[in-house]
Amino acid sequence: MKLLFAAAEMFPFAKSGGLADIAYALPKALRDGADVTTVMPLYAFIDKTRFGIRPTGEHFVLTFGNASYDVELFSAEYRGLKVLFVYNELLCDRENLYGPPGEGYQDNDLRFAIFSHAILEIVKRYRFDLLHLNDWHTALAALLVHDAGVPVKIVYTIHNLAYQGTFPPDSMVRCGIDSRHFSMESLEFYGQVNWMKAGITHADAVTTVSPSYAIEIQEPEFGFGLDGFLRKHRKKLTGILNGIDTELYDPQKDPAIPAHFGQNALRGKQRCKKGYLEGIDMDKYEWPLFIFIGRLVEQKGVDLIVETLGELAQKPLILAILGEGEERFHTALETAAGKYANIHLRFGYDEALSHRMYAAADFLLMPSRFEPCGLNQMIAMRYGTVPVVHRVGGLCDSVHPIVRGKRICGLGVPFDAMHADALVEAVDKALALYGSREKLNRIRKFDMGCDFSIERCAQRYLSLYEELV
Structure with a gap:
């Protein structure tokens, strides 16, 4: 054929x-x-x-x-x-x-x-x-x-x-x-x-x-x-x-990340996080690292992120954003990054940097208004990063709530309503999960073993x- x-x-x-x-x-x-x-x-x-x-x-x-x-x-x-x-x-x-x-x-x-x-x-x-x-x-x-x-x-x-x-x-x-x-x-x-x-x-x-x-x-x-x-x-x-291409996105071999790790050997992920935070002059290593990678447009829910930044910045977390898009979001995010020390912003597209961020992060923010499929959530799970997503489109098919006794590939923190309160509530659930490291690591290992190839x-x-x- x-x-x-x-x-x-x-x-x-x-x-x-x-x-x-x-x-x-x-x-x-x-x-x-x-x-x-x-x-x-x-x-x-x-x-x-x-x-x-x-x-x-x-x-x-x-x-x-x-x-x-x-x-x-x-x-x-x-x-x-x-x-x-x-x-x-x-x-x-x-x-x-x-x-x-x-x-x-x-x-x-x-x-x-x-x-x-x-x-x-x-x-x-x-x-x-x-x-x-x-x-x-x-x-x-x-x-x-x-x-x-x-x-x-x-x-x-x-x-x-x-x-x-x-x-x-x-x-x-x-x-x-x-x-x-x-x-x-x-x-x-x-x-x-x-x-x-x-x-x-x-x-x-x-x-x-x-x-x-x-x-x-x-x-x-x-x-x-x-x-x-x-x-x-x-x-x-x-x-x-x-x-996703599991050869290109492989935390055990990825040449773009400073330390390699796998499903049953997560120590390298902590080294990746420490190295990334040092690179952006953040010293709160004990706080969870949330990332957003993508186009800065309304489809990706960037308006929701902008709306909640003031509240999110008051929580014990670090939010790093990589992307480019609409000027109004550039301006709003620049203002927030200048105001809040725990928000880091990088405009543009950088493939190697995105790999380092996936490897370093604890959680991926993906509050899309609509999402035909999305690859970010699959890449994140491959790197042991738990996705926090709006339950829509391909995110429905690939990210499922963490429920006792159920193991559906993959697991994350989905939310249903497209409004600020729902996103903040989902972030709070992620923070609670971060507080239970043993449970978090079980989720990480499970997601890393899922087949999104x-x-x-x-x-x-x-x-x-x-x-x-």
Whole structure:
């Protein structure tokens, strides 16, 4: 079975979030059951020398929307995974993936239309059996492949329904989309063009990144206007819980952390905590360390964290935050960090630092308003860090309350209501758990033994592929 896995970003070449992690880890895990090639844009900021990226010698011209676009293919092998890169100047020569923080480039429709047309050309040239598309950036390829009559089965994965790829109607012409697709059954969406609808309509199977999210997005609260359309296509919709690369996230071998530790040898975790706190000039080693790692946006519940910071700062705890996002949250968090000595803030994205924080922390804060899957909670548990989460989406499927006599992978402190009092109450429960070190260590060891591996996820996808092919 020849599989082409297409995504707009992939670790370690380009990353803005969890999509990049899955676009690397899942294809790598699928190699036992399929001949896998991944494809992504060759953004200008990718270091071609570092990754051994070389031209394949293949060029082609895409003609659509009364214009022509030159495309060159590059390739590399990264840790045994075959990667194709699509280069076009308009698509790739940008400072950011999708635009400056908090906004998108005005021509993102055309940029990713070029990528989608290139995917079609690659499928025709290399004769794949199955095409796996991800999020709105590649959704148009499902429509293009369908219209071209190419005999390939298509799986389309929704990683986050909040980002659907909506553009003005005149976008169809410049992106090479036939006007007949401007209908409620295809791309039309409240007078706009919606690329995600193309993926949902023309794929043979549609997946989400957790079972609970597949159910939630069929309801108005989480459907972002597509709930009715998804209910219409529910027969081909399924939820498969994402997983993590347990080789990349392994506290027994991780080169980014100062001391290694395992399920039955936790001493190294205390050394990681001490080293991290020394690095941020915190001397309250006996206090629990809470961390937040992620985008500073409302989806991640950052507004709830900001609202409760004054109260949380009065408790015997340390809160360390790593991320970037909306300016209003930057300002509010900077103010709080300047006011309270037990709050530490670091803006930006730093992969190695995030590993050190997971290894050092006692608890992970993840109060997401909605969460398609989330990988942070799985990574945290792998490092013996107990998640404190809002019970929604993939967090429902991966974090369960600590109840005497019950051992469901994994265990944490979930809360139900999305308001400040519920978050503070959950933090208080975590503090009580920290006060019972023997119980805390039992939870840590149990969670570290849970299987949140990408291999488990890959087996589900291989079964789906085999059904289709």
